[in-house]
Amino acid sequence: MIDARDITKAFGATQVLRGVSLELAKGEVVAVIGPSGSGKSTFLRCLNHLETIDSGTIEVEGKTLVTTDASGKRSYAPEGEVRAICRKMGMVFQHFNLFPHLTVLENIIEAPMIVQKISRAEAIARTERLLAKVGLSAKRDNYPSRLSGGQKQRVAIARALAMEPDIMLFDEPTSALDPELTGEVLRTMRELADERMTMLVVTHEMGFAREVANTVVFMDQGELIESRPAQEFFADPRHERAKAFLHHML
Ligand code: ADP
Numbered sequence: 001m002i003d004a005r006d007i008t009k010a011f012g013a014t015q016v017l018r019g020v021s022l023e024l025a026k027g028e029v030v031a032v033i034g035p036s037g038s039g040k041s042t043f044l045r046c047l048n049h050l051e052t053i054d055s056g057t058i059e060v061e062g063k064t065l066v067t068t069d070a071s072g073k074r075s076y077a078p079e080g081e082v083r084a085i086c087r088k089m090g091m092v093f094q095h096f097n098l099f100p101h102l103t104v105l106e107n108i109i110e111a112p113m114i115v116q117k118i119s120r121a122e123a124i125a126r127t128e129r130l131l132a133k134v135g136l137s138a139k140r141d142n143y144p145s146r147l148s149g150g151q152k153q154r155v156a157i158a159r160a161l162a163m164e165p166d167i168m169l170f171d172e173p174t175s176a177l178d179p180e181l182t183g184e185v186l187r188t189m190r191e192l193a194d195e196r197m198t199m200l201v202v203t204h205e206m207g208f209a210r211e212v213a214n215t216v217v218f219m220d221q222g223e224l225i226e227s228r229p230a231q232e233f234f235a236d237p238r239h240e241r242a243k244a245f246l247h248h249m250l
């Protein structure tokens, strides 16, 4: 579903990604873990073109988003194609990013109506289905300010799903939540995984990574250091930095 190869990215003089490669298969759940500042968010943001890469290749479902030729010249697909490719991916952020002036329903129906040009009635029907799925049917007409953090994040997940993505990208979806609210969000994500959604999840939740992810990748200082089946990784991390990180987290 995603094939990223040799991605490099710098912000000014800071080299943030130093040749990161990652493959994501259909139905696979990959957890990306690693210390703060290691480039996890930047990598995710490069995949759906919220950031441009400096070099490397990204293919999504066989379509080339960006590639780099032998001379080092990077080229992105034409704008329309880039947009179509990025629509295959839904993204959920740490800070929800809901529109505060719109109700839950309005937050969710907007993109399908504008981008997919479906009717309001169809968008509402889809939204009601998704709200039932994330357990928030009763909050349909509330504004985000009336919701808990966990509820906001579940709305954000429903909003991403409303665009019918093939892949979901999560960037530390529970990191901004009070500890007692992380469970409900992780449960929703686990249900998605059970339905065989293809997911790339940056997380500090080691329990989730161990139990739900098929593969764990460990990043440090802009490099992808280790990529292993989750059970194996947690039982026996190979790299010293991964060991130290796990020791610190568990
Ligand atoms: P992580 O998500 O693993 O914590 P990030 O991808 O957010 O790491 O950040 C990696 C590095 O890139 C950090 O040193 C961070 O300060 C830097 N960085 C991230 N975004 C920007 C930006 N927009 N401008 C400049 N530096 C950035």
Ligand code: MG
Binding pocket: 040, 041, 042, 171, 172
């Ligand atoms: Mg981050």
